[in-house]
Amino acid sequence: xxxxxxxxxxxxxxxxxxxxxxxxxxxxxxxxxxxxxxxxxxxxxxxxxxxxxxxxxxxxxxxxxxxxxxxxxxxxxxxxxxxxxxxxxxxxxxxxxxxxxxxxxxxxxxxxxxxxxxxxxxxxxxxxxxxxxxxxxxxxxxxxxxxxxxxxxxxxxxxxxxxxxxxxxxxxxxxxxxxxxxxxxxxxxxxxxxxxxxxxxxxxxxxxxxxxxxxxxxxxxxxxxxxxxxxxxxxxxxxxxxxxxxxxxxxxxxxxxxxxxxxxxxxxxxxxxxxxxxxxxxxxxxxxxxxxxxxxxxxxxxxxxxxxxxxxxxxxxxxxxxxxxxxxxxxxxxxxxxxxxxxxxxxxxxxx
Numbered sequence: 001x002x003x004x005x006x007x008x009x010x011x012x013x014x015x016x017x018x019x020x021x022x023x024x025x026x027x028x029x030x031x032x033x034x035x036x037x038x039x040x041x042x043x044x045x046x047x048x049x050x051x052x053x054x055x056x057x058x059x060x061x062x063x064x065x066x067x068x069x070x071x072x073x074x075x076x077x078x079x080x081x082x083x084x085x086x087x088x089x090x091x092x093x094x095x096x097x098x099x100x101x102x103x104x105x106x107x108x109x110x111x112x113x114x115x116x117x118x119x120x121x122x123x124x125x126x127x128x129x130x131x132x133x134x135x136x137x138x139x140x141x142x143x144x145x146x147x148x149x150x151x152x153x154x155x156x157x158x159x160x161x162x163x164x165x166x167x168x169x170x171x172x173x174x175x176x177x178x179x180x181x182x183x184x185x186x187x188x189x190x191x192x193x194x195x196x197x198x199x200x201x202x203x204x205x206x207x208x209x210x211x212x213x214x215x216x217x218x219x220x221x222x223x224x225x226x227x228x229x230x231x232x233x234x235x236x237x238x239x240x241x242x243x244x245x246x247x248x249x250x251x252x253x254x255x256x257x258x259x260x261x262x263x264x265x266x267x268x269x270x271x272x273x274x275x276x277x278x279x280x281x282x283x284x285x286x287x288x289x290x291x292x293x294x295x296x297x298x299x300x301x302x303x304x305x306x307x308x309x310x311x312x313x314x315x316x317x318x319x320x321x322x323x324x325x326x327x328x329x330x331x332x333x334x335x336x337x338x339x340x341x342x343x344x345x346x347x348x349x350x351x352x
Contacts, residue, residue, distance in 0.1 A: 039101060040314065040330075041072040041081050043347040045323035049091035053083045055101055058330070058352055060341040067099055067106055071114070071347045074101065075122035078351045080138060082109060082116045082125055096127060098138070109136055110143065115156065119163040124188070126157065126166060133157060133168060135188060146190045158207040160233070164188055167196070167205035167212050167233075183214055185233065196235050206269075207233075208262030210286070213241065213269060215258045226256030228271060228284060241269070242289050249273060249291075253299075257282060257291065260303050263310025268333060270306040270313060278302045278318050283333055295331050295338060306333070307352040316346035 044052045044065075051070035056063040066072070069085035070093055078101055085106075086095035096113040099106040113127040113134070125136050126146070133147035150171045151157065157168035169183050181203040184193040196205075201217040204226075212233060215226035225245055231238040242257055249257070253276045260270040260279075269286045272279030273293075281294040281303035294303075300318035307313075312330050315338060319325040328348045329338030341348075 037078045038350070038352050039074055039078050040328065040341055040348055040350045041066070041074045041083075041101075042316075042328050042342055042345045042349070043070040043072065044342070044345050045326060049089070051087060051091065051093070053081065054342065054345070055081070056341060058341075058350065060339070063342065064103070066101075066103060067097065069093055069097065073116040073118060073125070073349045074351050075118050075138075076120060076351050077122040079122065082118075082127075084114065107141075110134065117157060117159055117166075119159055119188070120161065121163055126159070126188070128156070133166070135190075144190065146188065147184075147186055147193065156204060158205050158212070159188075160207050161209055165233075167207050167214075169203040169205060169214075171203075181217070183212070183231075196231060196233075197238070202229070204258050206259040206262060208266050208269070209264060210262075210266035211237075213259035213262065213286070215256070216240075217256075218244070225250060225254075226258050226274065228257050228259050228269070230286065240289070241286055242284065242291055253277075257284070259284075261306040262286075263306060264308040265310070268306065268310035270303055270333070272303050275299050277320050281313055281315055281331075292335075294333065295335065302346070304328075304348045305350055305352075307350075312352065314348050314350050314352075316348050318346060 038058045039055050041055045044054045053066045053069050053072045055066050069083045072081050072083040074081050081099050081101050084093035085097045087093040094112050096109040097106045098109045113129045116125050116127045118125050135144050135146050157166050165185055165187055167185050169181050180200040183196040183202050183205045186193040202214050204215040206213045211230045213230050216229045218227050228241040230241050255274045257271045258274050260272050269284040271282045271284045273282055277300040279302055281297050283292045283294055300320050302316040304314040313333055315329045317327045326346045327343045328341045328345045331338035
């Protein structure tokens with residue numbers, strides 16, 4: 001799925017921490033410490049295009065299988081996991097399932113869906129079903145369509161910090177490299193969406209404590225490159241964060257920087273340098289606009305998340321040739337070498 005998202009990005013464009021993780025300390029969740037409820041869930045790659053969903057403590061201990069399937073998303077409170085199941089012989093998984101992180105019986109959440117986002121209070125999820133965005137209530141099992149249209153996949157929508165609104169981008173035909181992408185806001189309860197941008201080249205919103213970061217497609221010698229911008233939820237103070245990207249980030253196959261996640265205080269922003277194989281993790285200072293590659297991750301790697309305190313990054317290390325060299329790591333935002341959580345694994349999610 002992540003390679004498909006990377007290819008979609010390519011098509012859109014064409015048209016003060018420790019240096020290493022303190023292994024075994026409470027900072028990364030040793031069993032029996034204050035972080036017992038903090039988990040990593042991930043896809044474990046088996047032979048023959050088969051997949052399993054696994055869960056582990058933040059430090060990699062206590063690994064166990066949850067279900068057959070892939071692409072898990074864990075709730076912020078760590079109680080629930082949504083994943084894709086019902087996979088066919090080619091590894092295509094369409095159904096969404098809900099299961100407790102402790103294990104047990106699963107239930108079908110939707111017959112077709114992807115790209116789940118959990119609300120901050122873990123009471124609901126929003127997902128895409130090919131026709132729009134759907135809200136699912138965990139307590140009641142109620143599903144309600146809240147947005148209709150070609151909602152862009154990948155990092156295409158984001159809950160507000162309060163959990164009462166969603167920022168999302170919709171793709172239409174238009175003037176921006178043959179498409180028209182703008183950002184809208186809608187209440188989770190539904191209603192009339194409110195348009196936030198009007199330039200036709202804005203997508204991938206990520207809502208944080210200090211506004212909404214998004215990717216704006218800019219033409220560089222006829223080829224599209226994403227720059228990171230930000231805007232207030234009321235549509236005011238639209239401004240660039242990164243400015244024009246340096247030449248070192250404009251190589252063949254690179255489609256620019258896309259925001260991934262904010263720290264809770266809004267002082268740190270995780271981004272991905274998108275390309276045809278993945279999205280290289282980058283640290284971005286939202287005030288100064290400086291950008292820095294995190295560790296030595298490469299083209300096929302993928303930033304899965306930023307811890308709430310902004311100290312750690314969850315990364316799926318990829319390999320376009322073989323699943324045997326894939327792994328899930330946690331690395332310090334400020335730099336250093338990652339700590340391996342699981343091997344032959346990817347598509348990770350956490351609630352750190």
